[in-house]
Amino acid sequence: MNIRELALRSGVSTATVSRALNDRAEVSEATRDRIRRLASELGYAPNEPARTLVRRRSDTIGLVWDTGYETLGFQHPFLQGLLSAVRNALSEADYHLMLLTTSGPGDADTTYLQAVRRHNLEGVVVLGTPADNRALRALAASDVPCSGIDVALSGPRTVRVTSDNAAGAAAAVEHLYAQGHRRIATVTGPLYLPPAAERLAGFRQACARLGLDVPPEYVVTGDFFLNSGQDAVRTLLATEQPPTAVFAAGDQMAIGALHAAADAGLSVPGDLAIVGFDDIDAASLVRPALTTVAQDQRALGSAAVKALRGLLDADPAEPAEPWIVPTRLVVRASSRPGA
Amino acid sequence: MNIRELALRSGVSTATVSRALNDRAEVSEATRDRIRRLASELGYAPNEPARTLVRRRSDTIGLVWDTGYETLGFQHPFLQGLLSAVRNALSEADYHLMLLTTSGPGDADTTYLQAVRRHNLEGVVVLGTPADNRALRALAASDVPCSGIDVALSGPRTVRVTSDNAAGAAAAVEHLYAQGHRRIATVTGPLYLPPAAERLAGFRQACARLGLDVPPEYVVTGDFFLNSGQDAVRTLLATEQPPTAVFAAGDQMAIGALHAAADAGLSVPGDLAIVGFDDIDAASLVRPALTTVAQDQRALGSAAVKALRGLLDADPAEPAEPWIVPTRLVVRASSRPGA
DNA sequence: CTGAAAGCGCTTACAG
DNA sequence: CTGAAAGCGCTTACAG
Incomplete structure (x- = not known):
């Protein structure tokens, strides 16, 4: 027919x-x-291909979801929900979604860009990928509109969408302060990653605002993985004036912190309160359940789509403002004295 | 150009x-x-659309990833890794991947099928979706080749890909037996779900083979979520002859079991050994870390793609055999006495 | 081994 | 408001 x-x-x-x-x-x-x-x-x-051919537009957006082959490194803890959110937002806007790949480990040079040209894609959403790969750099540098969730793409038509990391971190500090804590330490992510740097900045600002002293030894750098959180808290507990609360900039590190506290015979939150960031699945499964700064995946997804559509209409000359999505503090047992 | x-x-x-x-x-x-x-x-x-138009094939596979809007119910605990695996397998086979959606809650009637026709998709991979939705049923009933991972699609050109649930469960039992356990109980998933039923069958077979008695109260039905595991173990511990080991057919339930043991003042694995199924992220984050039957996501993804390709070449008259993918027992502290 | 021509299924000026 | 015609960018019998 x-x-x-x-x-x-x-x-x-x-x-x-x-x-x-x-x-x-x-x-x-x-x-x-x-x-x-x-x-x-x-x-x-x-027949969509026929329509695309004649209209010269496909109503299709590409999705870069990770660096292809075997990069395990930094992965979004909640890529899954994010993908659903992007998919839904896109389909509400009547776009189709094509998943992009670099074909293999080696030749990943202009593969994303090629795919965009071949399929007439109108833009690309980039999720939780280390931006340091050639295919992605070539894509960002092109005139293809790209919207990156927590990825800083550098190029003429790129926009970054991110949670309000600073405000989220500040909310964590304020919550701990409200519980009576005055000695609050933090475990950061790798500071060359924007989210890690922003969370630390938010932490410092909130402490300053509340008049809390942050001695240098209260800021420990981690890598977002469990062990680094555990090590960091072990270090913190060995300081002269150990903190009574720790804000870990990622949930895995916060869970590591939980383990370190248990190892030291401390009760959480009684002896040490712990707050994480992200609200991964495990946050509500561990014990005590983890208080955390939840990222709003649905809002991130729809912001990424809106940002991309803004790019499509906008004057290419003007750099796009980043989109900042609010976070939400989820209070659970790891910081709630009454629990 | x-x-x-x-x-x-x-x-x-x-x-x-x-x-x-x-x-x-x-x-x-x-x-x-x-x-x-x-x-x-x-x-x-x-220009791919032009090629597709003339060749009448798109080299593109569709992906159904969940029931669209707001179904939270049963979700694969590791959809994310599975999606990567499918994407990689597909791109190795030189296929493109299009994500499919039902447009909204209501009108989801033949939307998947429509998308397949419009885009000339050659087949569809279905991931972790409750099969009880109209769009999916219409798709499966059509002549479109469909490969379902852990989804039993009924239609003329469908194939199911699944982990070897029975063997996985049996491996868990054998492992516990080898550790000296003779009173082994299980917490099942909802038995109308094939994976849940198969895991229970594997459990029973292994027990029979090893000459272990399985009194009726040693089989407790759960729902794959944490609380049901916790409740189940509470119940099990209240029996006259409590088990010394529990096989939970899902990791969330196994983590619930961990909590129940802790609540009862039991040490794991000393007083109660616990084994889960799936190997979700949280399995290695909790304490004690969870021994579990890991599903091989990469193998599942590539099996789904192979199965689909088999369907493309096969005689439509002959029903396709299911593809069964081996599991792997990951031994961690929750069942390892030495730990 | 190569080229001229037809045609895949649509949309969109253009003319009426 | 409607139709005839051209054309989007390819591939593939067909002829040489």
Whole structure:
């Protein structure tokens, strides 16, 4: 069933069918309704490749989801929910979604860009990928609109979407302060990563605002993985004036902190309160359940899509402002004295 | 840059360019090499929609990833890794991947099927979706080849890919037996789900083989979520002859079991050994770290792709055999006495 | 081994 | 408001 058959059956030309189906103003209401009814009766579905060919646009967005082959390094703890959110936001905006890959470990040079050209993709959303790969750099440097969630893409038509890391960290500190804590330490992520740096900045600002002293030994650098959190808290507990609360800039590190506290015979939150960041699945599974700064995956996904659409309409000359998405503090047992 | 320009620059016809780029036998080696070199110099990328239009095939596979809008119910604990695996396997086989959605909560009738027709998709991989939705049923019932990972699709050209649940459960029992346990209980998933039923069957078979008695109260039905595991173990510990080991058919339930043991003042694995299934992230984050039957996500992904390709070539009349992927027991502290 | 031509299924000026 | 015609960028019999 193609448009010609449908035209024959409706007794009009293919041009009229096309106009009816695409809701063009020129077609009379009666004809339009008749054709549409017939189309859905016959189960007619327009051939998208043909439409793309002639319209020179595909209504399709590409998705870069990780660095291809075997990079385990830094992975978003919640890529899954993020992907759903992006998918939903995109389909609400009537876009299709194509998953992009670099074909293999080696030749990953302009593969993303090639895919974009080949399929007439209108833009790309980049999720939780280390930005240091050639294919991605080439893509960002091109004129293809790219929206990166927690990825700082550098290029003429790129935009970054991120949680409000600073405000989230500050909320964690304020919460601990409200519980009576005055000696609050932090375990950071690798500071060359923007989210890690921003969370630390938010931590410092909040402490300053509240008049809390942050001795240098209260800031320990981790790597977002469990062991680094455990080591960091071990170190913190060995200081002369150990903290009574720790803000870990990622949930895995916070869980490591939980383990270190247990190893030291400390009760959480009684002897040491702990707050994480992200709200990964494990945060609500461990014991005590982890208080954490939750990222709003759905909002991130829809912001990424909105940001991308902004890019599509915008003047390419003007750099796009980053989109900052609010976080939400989820208080659980690891910081709640009453628990 | 399109094929006409490239043809002009190479001094041959578009037909010859097409043949060279598609590696047809009729073209002379010299011409082919010259054209290919020029193409990559000029950064020529063929227009896929145009190719799809004329070839009537898109080299693209669709992916159904969940039931669209807001179904939280049963979610694969590791959809993320699975998706990467499918993506990699597909791109190795030179297929592109399109993410499919039902447009919204209501009108999800033939949306998947429509998308397949519109985009000329050659098949669909279905991941961790409750199969009880109309769009998916319509898709499975059609002549579109569908490969479901842990989803039993019913239709003429469908195939199921799944972990070897029975063998995995049996391996868990054998491991516990080898540690000296003779009173082993299980917490199952909802038994209308094939994986849950198969894990229980494997558990029973292994017990029978080893001559272990399984009193009825040693089989408790859960729902794959944490609380049900916790409740189940509470119940088990209240029996006259409490088990010394528990096999939980999912990691979340196993973590719940850990909590129940802790609540009862029991040490794990000393007083109660616990083994889970899946190897979700949290399994290695909790304490004691969880012994579990790991599903091989990469193998599942590539099996899904192979199964789908098998379907593409196969005689539609013959029902496809399910693909069964081996699991791997990951021994951690929750069952290792020495730990 | 190569080229001229037809055609894949649509959309969109252009003319009426 | 509608139709005839051109054309989007490719591939593939067909002829040579």
